[in-house]
Amino acid sequence: MITLYHNPQSRSSGSRVLLEALGVDYAVVPLSFKAGETRTPEFLAINPLGKLPTLVHDGAVVTEQVAITIYLADRFPAAGLAPAFDHPLRGPYLRWLAFYGACFEPALVDHAYKRAPLESSGSPYGDYDTVIQVLVDQLSRGDYLLGDTLTAADLLWGTALKWTTEFGIVPRLPAITAYMARVAAHPAVVRAGALDAALAAEMATASD
The missing domain is CATH 3.40.30.10 (Glutaredoxin)
Incomplete structure (x- = not known):
């Protein structure tokens, strides 16, 4: 289990x-x-x-x-939901997962807390604006990060972009909002959202 x-x-x-x-x-x-x-x-x-x-x-x-x-x-x-080890898209798939953890989230935290930017050469991600632009450029190339096929990386990114745009940390640019809508339409996202809404209500009641 x-x-x-x-x-x-x-x-x-x-x-x-x-x-x-x-x-x-x-x-x-x-x-x-x-x-x-x-x-x-x-x-x-x-x-x-x-x-x-x-x-x-x-x-x-x-x-x-x-x-x-x-x-x-x-x-x-x-x-x-993941390219096989010997698939040509395995490398790009891992790239976008690593980019999420190593660049996107650190850049967002620094941006949200209004921390003074480091020199690009000393920053693990460069700068916030570049991180966002790299993401937008990729999302503009196809329906999903790897083109026409949704992978586990899209489920991670789609969920993350939902809350980061809601908090205003990530701008609601056309490429981002269109991508979010495509991922949000996946049946698993819909099911998980309903389950989490019920769980949140249950937890709120229990804490009263």
């Missing part, structure tokens, strides 16, 4: 989308930020950073969104 430690108002929503897309059995352990459940000794023993998503499968702990995405899509290849 796959266990996802999850809060519907966190980055782990993207991992739930992927699990729904893979069509595998999984259990959700909801954790309340308000109740401090990600800071308990029990959870910190699983993930010392106290962060979500956190996945446990076959006794192995997998953390970090990108690692979870790679792990699940490769572990369940029948869903066809």
